[in-house]
Amino acid sequence: MSNSLKLFLENQLEFFNQHKRVAVFGAGSGGQQVIEWLRKSNITVCRVYDNDPTKHGIPVCGVEVFTPNKQIINDYPVVIASTWNKEIKQQLSELACTLFIDASITGLSNTPITSDWLTQLKWLEEQLVDDDSKLVLEDIAHYLEQPEKGMPKAKYEQYQHPKLHLIKNATIIDGGAFDALSSINLHHHYGLETKVTAFEPDPGNVLKCKQLIANYEHKEKISLIEKGVWDKEETLYFNSSNSVHGASSSANSQGDIQVPVTGIDIALKGHKVHMIKLDVEGAELKALQGAKKTILSDKPILAICLYHYFDDLWILPKYIKELNPKYRFYIGHHTNNWFETVLYAI
The missing domain is CATH 3.40.50.150 (Vaccinia Virus protein VP39)
Known part of the structure; x- marks a missing residue:
């Protein structure tokens, strides 16, 4: 397998092996799919963030949606689950988020993430x-x-x-x-x-x-x-x-x-x-x-x-x-x- 793809997946595996309680950024259909995938991977989603104010306070897959802000952004490692991943990465940097990963594509999967993917x-x-x-x-x-x-x-x-x-x-x-x-x-x-x-x-x-x-x-x-x-x-x-x-x-x-x-x-x-x-x-x-x-x-x-x-x-x-x-x-x-x-x- 290409070294680049191997390294990318190894980084994702390491992140999800180390962090079993996370927040998901994205309350749309992609975010919902990623939440279900994380649960299959034995990872607990404790919070959901979204920039759409109409979604705030409304549960997604049983998890409440919050406004992303500096006061709470570092409570949990953040998993990006949105087609707006580029903009969200920039936003997280501006919010001084210390730990996040982009699973907007890998999280759209039917099987839990394991070393078997490699x-x-x-x-x-x-x-x-x-x-x-x-x-x-x-x-x-x-x-x-x-x-x-x-x-x-x-x-x-x-x-x-x-x-x-x-x-x-x-x-x-x-x-x-x-x-x-x-x-x-x-x-x-x-x-x-x-x-x-x-x-x-x-x-x-x-x-x-x-x-x-x-x-x-x-x-x-x-x-x-x-x-x-x-x-x-x-x-x-x-x-x-x-x-x-x-x-x-x-x-x-x-x-x-x-x-x-x-x-x-x-x-x-x-x-x-x-x-x-x-x-x-x-x-x-x-x-x-x-x-x-x-x-x-x-x-x-x-x-x-x-x-x-x-x-x-x-x-x-x-x-x-x-x-x-x-x-x-x-x-x-x-x-x-x-x-x-x-x-x-x-």
Whole structure:
């Protein structure tokens, strides 16, 4: 594993091994996820800070939210859990905070932080085929340390890795179509004879999909399924795109809408699938589990987003390898910030 990433994770491990009672800075959705992750890691969250006065005094995950100030900021070590991490670091310095760490990305994980993370990331690096992919892990380390400096982007477009080649009349799954622009781009890039089946559950986004597809000159090649991809057929609560300011919708038991979801194995039963693209806001593992039979039988190319949970960096590749150890892995990154890291499995 890259020395930079190893050192970064060792520093995080040391911090959380030494400090079992902390305060969290950030009362939003990210902060709530980090609080749950800290609890999984046997760390007690004693206080929450946030700059939004409307949140002060209101419990988040059972912990009261306070205004950050010099009188109380050093009562506990501070764990940053917000996309405003750069600004919060500056604020903590101005408040003379003596001990804090940024877990705004690593804290978005399903597994507790242990030394096993180092083992898993080393495994991932050993599975990567080329140096460009391994360099992405180095770039991730630099970004985690200094997010304000940004992150290099791949020279190729997202979901269009140069090693990906499809037959002329391939069937492509676009899991998490959002507004269907990704579906159109996939169809245009991989050939006009390809067929794209797009999945999108959010009603607001479905309208956008229908409008964009209707105006596409090859609209007959793109079909839209108004469901999310999951491991089975059911109905879930979702945070709609409206509730998260136009971002992609995501499964959440406290969500503001209910939407139908299905498995790729169910929806595409009897159809051969040549490529599966997934950007489903943290439901990638569930979606892969719902495509198990398809992956085993058709061996499709996979383009799977890895950035929604930090530990998806190894959890998703490991699941794919368990299904078929012959898959070869590449990683590409497609924005200058944390988002849009993609696993390409061939």
